[in-house]
Amino acid sequence: MRTKIWLSPPHMSGKEQKYVDEAFDSNWVAPLGPMVDAFEEELSTYLNIPHVAALSSGTAAIHLALIMLGVKPGDEVIASSFTFSATVNPIVYLGAVPILIDSEVRTWNMDPVLLEEAIADRIKKGKKPKAIIVVDLYGMPAQLDKIHAIAEKYEIPVIEDAAEALGSRFSEKFCGTFGRMGILSFNGNKIITTSGGGALVSFDAEKISTARFLATQARDEFPHYEHTHIGYNYRMSNIIAAIGRGQLEVIEDRVSRRREINRKYRELLKDREEICFQTEPSERYLSNFWLTCILIESKRTGFDRERIRIKLQLENIDSRPLWKPMHLQPVFKSYPAYVNGTSEKLFKTGLCLPSGSSLQASELELIAGMIR
Ligand SMILES: *Cc1c(COP(=O)(O)O)cnc(C)c1O
Numbered sequence: 001m002r003t004k005i006w007l008s009p010p011h012m013s014g015k016e017q018k019y020v021d022e023a024f025d026s027n028w029v030a031p032l033g034p035m036v037d038a039f040e041e042e043l044s045t046y047l048n049i050p051h052v053a054a055l056s057s058g059t060a061a062i063h064l065a066l067i068m069l070g071v072k073p074g075d076e077v078i079a080s081s082f083t084f085s086a087t088v089n090p091i092v093y094l095g096a097v098p099i100l101i102d103s104e105v106r107t108w109n110m111d112p113v114l115l116e117e118a119i120a121d122r123i124k125k126g127k128k129p130k131a132i133i134v135v136d137l138y139g140m141p142a143q144l145d146k147i148h149a150i151a152e153k154y155e156i157p158v159i160e161d162a163a164e165a166l167g168s169r170f171s172e173k174f175c176g177t178f179g180r181m182g183i184l185s186f187n188g189n190k191i192i193t194t195s196g197g198g199a200l201v202s203f204d205a206e207k208i209s210t211a212r213f214l215a216t217q218a219r220d221e222f223p224h225y226e227h228t229h230i231g232y233n234y235r236m237s238n239i240i241a242a243i244g245r246g247q248l249e250v251i252e253d254r255v256s257r258r259r260e261i262n263r264k265y266r267e268l269l270k271d272r273e274e275i276c277f278q279t280e281p282s283e284r285y286l287s288n289f290w291l292t293c294i295l296i297e298s299k300r301t302g303f304d305r306e307r308i309r310i311k312l313q314l315e316n317i318d319s320r321p322l323w324k325p326m327h328l329q330p331v332f333k334s335y336p337a338y339v340n341g342t343s344e345k346l347f348k349t350g351l352c353l354p355s356g357s358s359l360q361a362s363e364l365e366l367i368a369g370m371i372r
Contacts, residue, residue, distance in 0.1 A: 005363050007352060050205070051207070053212050063234075064215060065159045099338070136160070170285060181200055214229065274303075293353070294353060328344060328347070354367060
């Protein structure tokens with residue numbers, strides 16, 4: 001059988017090995033080191049944001065961001081419901097309460113109308129949310145202008161979860177750089193990967209130095225080990241950062257290739273009226289199209305998402321339903337949620353197509369042909 005076509009496999013540039021060898025030659029086979037410093041600096045230059053801490057994962061970055069915003073047990077934290085569970089889990093690590101917000105239909109991200117309703121309602125019930133985690137899902141920027149205007153009005157800090165949106169822009173500014181803090185992920189399936197890793201980014205120097213402190217076991221400055229805070233082991237290793245440097249050199253190629261794949265799918269499926277795509281609402285939005293996502297209008301065809309997914313699977317082609325919203329997850333369903341039905345419908349009818357930057361033109365045509 002043909003080799004499996006994955007959803008979003010790692011795609012090396014060829015430079016990674018050279019940096020890894022350099023790290024080995026210098027014997028910096030350790031957490032932290034010169035590769036981590038260089039990777040942080042290169043990320044900072046690329047994103048045009050002054051402060052970056054490379055960490056062990058995107059989840060760790062969210063956890064630290066919440067800690068630094070002072071989130072304590074019983075506090076409420078607002079988050080997009082239509083996302084991967086890693087957005088919401090760190091809220092629960094801290095004993096805080098996730099308040100889940102449904103999506104709007106334009107970008108599929110957090111609905112600003114519901115956000116404002118939720119904030120007003122939580123305040124009325126006696127608790128002002130401590131933070132808002134807004135996600136740029138599948139690479140598509142959320143309505144960041146509106147979300148931030150609301151957050152500013154109520155003076156609630158925003159954490160931007162740009163784990164899927166490295167290289168995406170809103171009004172020409174990079175995703176991840178909109179909130180008080182932004183988070184990135186370099187997990188194996190993301191647009192660039194270090195096998196596993198993440199970063200916290202900010203315009204606030206103090207936030208990033210505190211994050212570094214907490215992520216390195218919170219060691220106070222003494223010759224011996226002295227601790228006044230609970231610490232974490234969340235820093236990135238020097239070897240992992242070496243991979244990241246090789247990957248970051250080609251990020252712009254990776255973004256253009258994923259955008260090209262998205263364009264190609266649209267072209268090949270454009271006469272199928274029952275299929276629609278996650279689409280940039282205007283020129284202000286530039287998605288990295290980490291994954292190309294389609295919705296299948298089954299009423300018209302009698303042909304649902306699952307039939308397509310299973311057919312592709314039989315052909316050794318990986319595709320996946322869209323994220324199941326957090327407010328429908330057994331583990332989160334008892335938390336307060338402000339819903340309008342949008343993400344539930346997306347989950348029921350949506351499918352992520354193979355979108356890796358190493359996908360061949362012939363593979364893409366094969367997949368589109370099968371869907372047709
Ligand atoms: C991948 C992902 C994360 C978590 O990143 P890890 O590096 O895997 O911990 C968080 N949020 C979203 C939306 C993600 O897709």
